[in-house]
Structure formats: structure tokens, C-alpha cells
Amino acid sequence: MSYEVLARKWRPRTFEDLVGQSHVVRPLVNALDNQRLHHAFLFTGTRGVGKTTIARILAKSLNCEQGVSSHPCGECAACQEVDTGRFVDLIEVDAASRTKVDDTRELLDNVQYAPTRGRYKVYLIDEVHMLSGHSFNALLKTLEEPPPHVKFLLATTDPQKLPVTILSRCLQFSLKRLDIEQIRSQLEKVLQAEGIHFEMPALELLARGADGSMRDGLSLLDQAIAFGDGQVDEAPVREMLGTIDQGVIERLLSALGRNDAASIMAAVTDVAEHNGNYASVLDSLALSLHQVALIQAGVQLTELTNADTAMLTDYAESMSPELIQLLYQIAIHGKRDLSLAPDPRSGLEMTLLRMLAFRPANSIATEGGVDGGIDKVTAKPVAPAVPAVTSAQQGAMSEPAQAAMPVPQESKPEPAQAIPEATAPVISVPDEITWPPDSEAWAQWLDAWSIGGLLGQLLANAAPEATEEEGVFQLVLSEQSTHLYNKEREKELNTLLTEKVGRPITLAFRIGAAVTETPAQRQMRMNDEAQLAANAAIESDPNVKALQDTFDAQLKPGSIRPRTH
Template sequence: MSQSQVLARKWRPKNFSELTGQDHVVRALTNALQQNRLHHAYLFTGTRGIGKTTVARILAKALNCETGITASPCGTCTACSQIDQGHFIDLIELDAASNTQVDHMRDLLENALYAPTEARFKIYIIDEVHMLSKSAFNAMLKTLEEPPAHVKFVLATTDPQKIPVTVLSRCLQFNLKQIPIALITEHLKNILAQENIPTDDTALTNIAKAAQGSMRDALSILDQAIAFGEGKVAEDTVRSMLGTIDQYYLHDLLEALALQNGARMLAIADEIDAQGLSFDSVLHDFSALLHHIALAQTVPQAIHKEIPAYPQILSFAKTFAAEDIQLLYQIALHGRRDLSLAPDEYAGFTMTLIRMLAFMPDNQTTSSAKQIITAAPEISDVENTFNPPAQTGKSAASFSQSDSYQTAPTAPKTPVVAPDLNWHDLVKQLKLVGMAKMLAQHSEAKLLTAKNVELFVPELHRHLLDKKYQNAIQNALDAHFGRPVALNFSVGSITGMTPVALQQLENEQKQAEAIAAIEKDPIVQDLVDSFDAKIIESSIKPIQN
């Protein structure tokens, strides 16, 4: 990589074909140049770093190229070369932010009356034109009303609302858009490939997000990342440099929320706090993740498959109801807004998580689990050996670690469980995290020994059967038993008594016992009898062992 030029200058587009993300502007200007339908004043608007001045310089070359007025300037003639180098005598660039005075503008406009020295047109590029004083605008207006044929004005601004309507009405206006993350990422990847600098897609996506639609900012951040990473651009160094939240934190938060595991959510908040990350940024990124999930639920084609979290987004889109995602999104937005009002950011963030937990509906397995436990005399019978009747007219999909899944007729399912093992307790010992833990908790064991494990996953949670999550369970089982374990997954159900269902039943039983204990308490009974008091059952929580 060249040491004399920063990337933003070295890779600045030199013709319309090299511009990224501004196709609508390129098409309009190309058509105008090809048809020789030229205007005397152009106005380019848009946020910083998206190419306003770059388009102006390319337009200057297109108008003055020695091959003639063209949408494809040669780039090699004297005019093109000198414009690229910033030495073209008939191209006058002015930064209005530092030259607001009317006297300077009058001098510049008086000079416009004279014919160009060498070029076809004398071109004035005025950046941040909205910064000009009212008197300077009035001076410019006189020239715009009756412009000399040899003069072209190219104005650029980030705030067109501050430009007088009289000036706006005399300009051909183009609004440049913020550049999408995917286009910035692809452009950075192409640059690094030509610079022979190693990188990974996630690192570039993080840079593109931080740039907020500005290609110039993206290239500046990329320059910093190359220096920070000692010649390579990797996810961990970019994340450390930007101080951004690891997406896995956000995924873990959603997984814990799906399992209604408040303790895990607070533990993740503690990890984020220990990393010194901004809770405002966390809620910002969390809102963005929820937005992607909502899109996946309603307009799946709007989600780019290239984004790093694409599989997780699809999985969450199936795990959560659409109305729940909408509610969580609103809670995240309000939580971010209220951070400054909280006792401290940690309290504000954790209160937002608690609010999300409080508004989540009961676990979907609750009703079916209740029906099963009513028919089953003992939970221990369910956990160890049982012989449910065969299901007819249904099929189960079988998954193994070496093969893709296949569909076969469902045979009567007779679980075989080693006497000293049950899946519910084993899952707690495997130290699984994230989606792999969720897959394990939503599975039931048909075969459970130290050598062979066969698991059934309900149709509702088929989407959890990602190879990565299966591999995580495989590795955890191998480590737990100290030997390779044959692991197989099938889609179907034996009784519905997954670890999640069993935990829900256990929680409900504890809750019922806590309510009964309160109702039987003599002091409580006296208050009810004497003051017609009422027990608010939702406020009763069992003591956690």
C-alpha cells in the first residue's frame, strides 16, 4: 500500500463508472452529457462523505476533456490529469465555510466574466454553499440569473434548506444518497484485495456500519484499522478499535429472553458492563437486530444473505412472534431514550431488559406440558422409561452429524435411558450457551447412554437444527463422557417433556406452593378476614434455592 496517500484519496473515483451507490445521479448526468443538454448550475446535496465533491470533479472533467464533452472522460489528457491533481487553472474550488464574505464572492464572480484560459468551460465548485452570507448569495444570484456561456457552477451542500429559494430555483438539483452497508462492505473488500491486505467480512461490515453511509468515513476508518491491526483487518481488532458491541451479546440476550431466563440476561449485562461498552450503543444495535428480525418475518427478501448474522436472524424470526418483536423494539427505543433519566446507565439498561422480560408471553410449551403432566403420575417416570402409543400418519425427519436429514415413517418410540442419566439434568451439566443450549433444552431423549444419544426436536423448533448448534452439543457430550458419542437428531415428539417444559412445570409447581403457603399464613388470613384484603398472586415469587 502506498505510504504517501490515505485510502480516501488514493481510491477516490475518477469517472462515473467508479462511483458507488449513486446510480440515479450518474444516470441523469450521463444522459445529459450524451445529449449535450447542459445546465449552467448544478446543486449536489447529501450528508458528508458520500461523493458530492467527487461527482463535481468528474463532471468538470466530462465538460472539459480534450476528447470533447463526454460522459466518459479519458483521464489522460492535460485537462483530465490536471483536474485529478488539483492544478487545473480553469477549475476554481471554494470552501464556503471559510469564505463567507460578500467581497470574496464579488471578486470571484467578476473573474467569471473573463473567458477560460485553456479549457472549454470555467467551472466553479463551491462546497458547503449554505454557509455563504445573505449578501454573498445575493451577489451570486445576479450571475446565476444571466450566466456567461463559458461558466458552469457546481454547488455542494449538506444543508440545502439554508440556501435561498431564489438560488435553488436556478440550479439543477441532485440528492446523493447515503451508501448502503452492503455496497460499502463490497467496495472495501475490493480495495483490500488490490492492496493485498488480509481481512474478513465481519470486520468490514462493522466498519461500514460505523461509517453511517459515508464512503469517505469508511475509508478513513479502514486506514485506522490497518494501522491498528498492524497490516491486517480482523474482526476482533476492528471491534476493539471501534468499541462496538459483539453481536453475540445481542444474540445471547434474545436467546435468554426466549427462555425467559432473567438471571442469564442480567449476567450478560454484567459482561457488557465489564467490557466498558456503551449501553446506549448496545440498545442501538439491539434495536437494529430487532428491525432485521421484523423484516425477516414480514419481507424476508429485504434481508441480505451476506450479512454475518443472517442464519441467527432467520432463527429468531421463527422463535419469536411478530407482535413480540414489535413490542421489544418499542421497549428498546424507549429504554435508550430514558437512559439519561435513570440513576445510572447500568440501571437504565437492566430495567429495559426486565421490562422486556415482564412483557414476554408465557412459554409456548406451557399448555402442552400441563396436559402431559396431568396424564403422567410421576415426573420421574417421564424422565426415565415410558412407552407412549405410536403416532400414525406422521413422519419424523432424522438428522445425524454426518448426513443431511431424511424423512421416514414414525415408528413407536420407546425411549432407552441409562439408569443414571436423564436428559434434563445432563443438559445443565453440559455448559452449553446460546442457540446450542436452546436446541438442547427443546429436545427430548429417545436414546440416552454414554455411547449413543438420540434426540427428538418438536416441529415447532425445527429451525434450531443448525449444523453449528448440533456440533456444539456433540463436542459438549464428547467432553462430558470423555469419549466420542454417536449423536442423532430427529424431528418429532415423544411426550413433549423437553427440559424447557420440565423446567416450566417445576417453576409452576413452586409458584403454586408459594401461593398456597401465603394463603395459609395466619397473618395473611387475618388480614383477609379483618380488612377484606386481597392477595395479588402475580406479586408472589417463590424463594430461589
């Protein structure tokens, strides 16, 4: 007996066997049980998610000899013939190979005849979007008012190409891509039933490689069984799929955490010697960074092993969320630009080095401090490229030019009144910090400290508050700004401000209404005041008034901006 591939052997035979499409199964089951059956159904979705499978189960439910039901018996002649593809009243049409209008007309000529064996004559048209425009026109009238014994089941991966007139005559069901856990669980069920040894990480790789398609997942499983000589182990599956060993990704994450360029280059060399799939490195790295970000957000990753969870948790605690997000963006952009690099290896190396170069200064807490692994380079002043010109030389050079070309005397209009400039406050921090500072001093301190990112936003939206406890710097945060706060950021700020102040402090936050304005509110107020002053200066300018009186000119709303330096 010939071997039957897993994708066909484990194809669902009933609605209960379907995986991950409950939003489609439920209305179909209700329609069958209540005998409220539409004459045309359209199933859409990516490849391998169950479009034709659901259509065949529906055809079997309609023609089961036990009666129309959402639970066909599966034992009568009609059910067995539908399962084996031999049921005479189930007409399956591949629209991709029968696109001409003559093929469609030939098909529709037989619609008027009653079913040969079954209760309904069912037309299953796969990839229906491939039909020509004339074929759709020929199908239109029959699809709108078919004989009572006919049902149309249409399936397509590209519903946007269907005419609106076709869509409006069908009940539409959009099938979802299956998630990794659904595919992994089904692969595990199949292997247990087949009695084949497997390793769970291998199933995770296969499920991820299936890219949302159960059929692709089962096909990859067949390939993995053959590749592994009857077993599904992680190492052979990685080799088959060309994925990167997790140990390489761990080395890269560790090197990124330590800012260790030499270790990163060594890891890239190992990839070149053993695999050479540089795009897969960025894929796996982005996946691990995504998992770290989920752990930082408090999500439980149940599909990971205890060892993987512990490893990723270490990175989640040692790297800031801002750094993880930045590394993730660099990884996915680096993969996109990999084809533009002189060669794939240099593209990967530059992407990893970019992660080091663009790392925020306060993103990682290490024993050596923020800059523990970085050698500081002090820039030396550059000598001027040309000698400075003295004022006497400038005068001597300018006099002949003035004599050679006299400037005609013209009447100049009265100069416009200068628009007030939005001046920045003087940045200074006293040697001896007294808490709490007033709102102006607090804003100046933050400017002097130059704390960026989300930490800087958190401080800018907080106002100092007096407290009776010695060494406690208390800040008030409004309800609208609580999304900026978490315990990890408070801990980072406590360490950072201790270094800035030069003595041990305890930072504390309180949610409530502040008595003084925050630096963010102060900046908004100063911007508004500068804008009002600029508007007043322009409106009172005599030249502007002259233009308005003479030419009926009007000031364009929103076009006035205060000058800033």
C-alpha cells in the same frame, strides 16, 4: 513517497466508478452526451456520498481535451490537472470560510473573463448554504444569466438553508446515503486490490459504522488496517469501534426467550468487565431483533453467515412476531432514555428487565408452556384499613347533621331519562363445548378466554362454521381480514384453544363469506344500537326540549355517548 489515504486514493475518477448514485449519474451522462448542459448544478446530500466528487468529474468531462463527453479520457493535461486539483479553470471555493459579501464580489469580478486553458470556467462552491444573505444576493444575478463559458457547481449538506431564488436557478440532484451492502462491497474491492487480509464480519462492522458515508467507511478502513497491524480482523475492529461481541447478544436473546433474568444480569456483568459500552448493547440487540423480524417476514438475509442465519432463524421460530416487535421498541426507547438513568448500567439493566416484565403471556412457546419459567404468585386478600361502618351507625351519625342543618325545600326539575347503558354480555363457557356455537355464544367464549393481541383480533374477525369432521373447529375469515392470518398464528391458536377446551382439537380456517356475524361485527352492531338509543333518549328528554324551546339550544353533533361500565 508519502502515504496516500484510501479515501483519496480510491476517489472515483469517472462516472462509472461511482457507487450507489445512478439516479444522479444517468441525467448527467445524458446531458453531456446530448450537449444539453445547464449553467448551474446543485448537489445535496450527507457527508461523504460524492457531492464534490461528482462535481469534479463533471468539470473534467466539460474540459477534457478530447471534447465534451461523459467519458473523459483521464490522460490529457486537463483531466490530470483536475484530478490533482491543479486545473486553473476549476475554481474551488469553501463557502464556510468565505462567507462575506466582499469575498463573493471578488470572486464574481473574474466571471466575465474567458477561461485560461479549458473550454469552460467552472466554479465549484462547497457548503454553499454557509454564504451570508448579502453574498446570495450578489450571486443571484450572475447565477441566473452567467456568461456562456461559465458553469456553477454548488454542493451543500443543508439545502433547506438556501434561498428559494437560488434553488430555482439550479438543476438539483439529491445524493442518497449508501446502504451497508454498497459500502461493504466497495471496502472488499479496495482490500483485494491492496492485497490486505480481511474477515467479512469486520467489513460488515465497518460498513455499519460508516453510517451511509463512503468516505467515512474508507477512513475507518484506514484506521482498522493500522489498528490490526496490516490486517482487518473482526475482533480488533470490534475493539476499535467499541461494538459488542455477537456472543453477548446471542446470550441476551436466549435469556429473553427463556425469561431468565439471572442470565441477563450475568451478560450485563460481562459487558461491564470487558467493554462498558451499554448503548452499543442496545444498538446490537435492536439490530438482531430487526434481522429476526425480517426472517419472520420471509426476507432472505444474504449478508449473514450460515451460522448467524441459523441462529436467528431459531429465534424467529421460537418467538412470536408480536414479541419481537415489542422487544425492538423497548430497546430503542431504552437507548433514548439511557442518558436519563442514574448511570448507564442501571439504564441497560432496567431496559432488559422491562423486556421480561412486559412480555405478552402467550408470546413464546416453550416446553414448560407459556408460563413455564415464571413462578406464579397468588395475591392474598388485603384486610380493610378501617373497620366497616354498619347501617345503624351510619344512621346515628347522619341524624345530628340533618338536625343541625335543615335542607331547604326546592322544586327540582323532572329527572332526565336515563341514557341506556351498553351492557357487556354475560361471560360463560359451558363445560362441554359444542361446535359450532351461535354468534352470541362465540363472542362470550372469546371474552371468557381473554385472548389478546393479534391472535385475539384474528378470532374476533372469524365466524364459527359447521363441519362434518369430528374434532375440527372451522372458522370463516373474510377477504378483508386475511392480513391477520398466517400459519404460525393458526398453530399457536390451535395449541391455545386445545388448552381452553380441555380436549384435543384441530383448528381450520376458510377464506370466504360467513353465514353468521363475527364477534367484531356483533360488537360494532351493539355499539351502533346503544348509540341510537342514547340519541333517542336525549332527544326525547323534557329538560332538553325545554332548553331547545326556551333558549333555541341545539344538540352538538357527536357529543352524545352511551354510558358503559
